[in-house]
Amino acid sequence: MQAIIESGFLADLRDGNIARVDRDEFRQILGLMALTPKPDSLLKFIRIIAIPSTKKFIARDHFVANIKEGARAKISYLGDNFRQEFLDKIEKPAGKNSLRCHELLKPSVDGSIFAELGGEKKVASTLAQIYWLMEQQPNGEDGTMLNDGRWNIFYIPNTAGVLRAVCVFWSGGGWGVDAGSVEFPFRWDVGSQVFSRNS
Structure with missing residues (x-):
């Protein structure tokens, strides 16, 4: 100061x-x-989300399909790509941090989203951050993440350190989670939310 x-x-x-x-x-x-x-612009800034500090995060222990009453975060679906590329991931403890949330104003591929956010190195977030957000809306309540079937998009390095698009969506009484290559020419829908590291 x-x-x-x-x-x-x-x-x-x-x-x-x-x-x-x-x-x-x-x-x-x-x-x-x-x-x-x-x-x-492709993106409209919505908010900054404060994330508390996290302990060592073992993906396999948290990302489990379970929509039973009392689940910390109801998960209805884990896609094959997500299972293959992320379930063996272990993240180190992290201090308090934050994410930026944007609304997608036009259909877009990942490369254009990266460019607007300042490049691939500026977008990477963590599985622990996603899971914390899911815990805040365990039953699909209104909150930070969209809960109406639209995409919540995150960019996270997989177990090999390769950046992947991880999408989270509410469906079938729980959160669905899947992942895909950022090179794939898939266009995300207008109204999707994009989350990125706030730094």
Whole structure:
């Protein structure tokens, strides 16, 4: 905080004509994403989600098809690709972090989404983050993730470290989870949500 005070940034903010400041341009200078989408934008920023710290996360222990009453997160379906590429994954403990959530404004392939979010290295999230979000809506309640059959899209490295698109959707009384190659020319639907690392 002292460094911010000594830098003079706060004095500049105090002295500036707020009516003539473009907030999105100011955010860009700070390295932040715009609040309002550009006219040709694929994504509209929705919110930042705070994620608590996590312990060692063993995917196989958490991602289990189970829609019985009392399940921590009801899961109705695990796709073959997800099972093959992610169930053996073990993630290290992580401190508090956050995700960005965007709405997809146009049908799009993964490459275009990456480009708008700043590249593949900026989008990667974790299985622990997905599972925590599922726990917040264990029975498909309204919440951060879409619960009406539309896609919640995450980008996560598989057990080999290759980035994959992981989609989560509510269906059949539980969350469905599947994965696919980001090279595949599949177009995600308008209204889907895209989650990415907030950094």
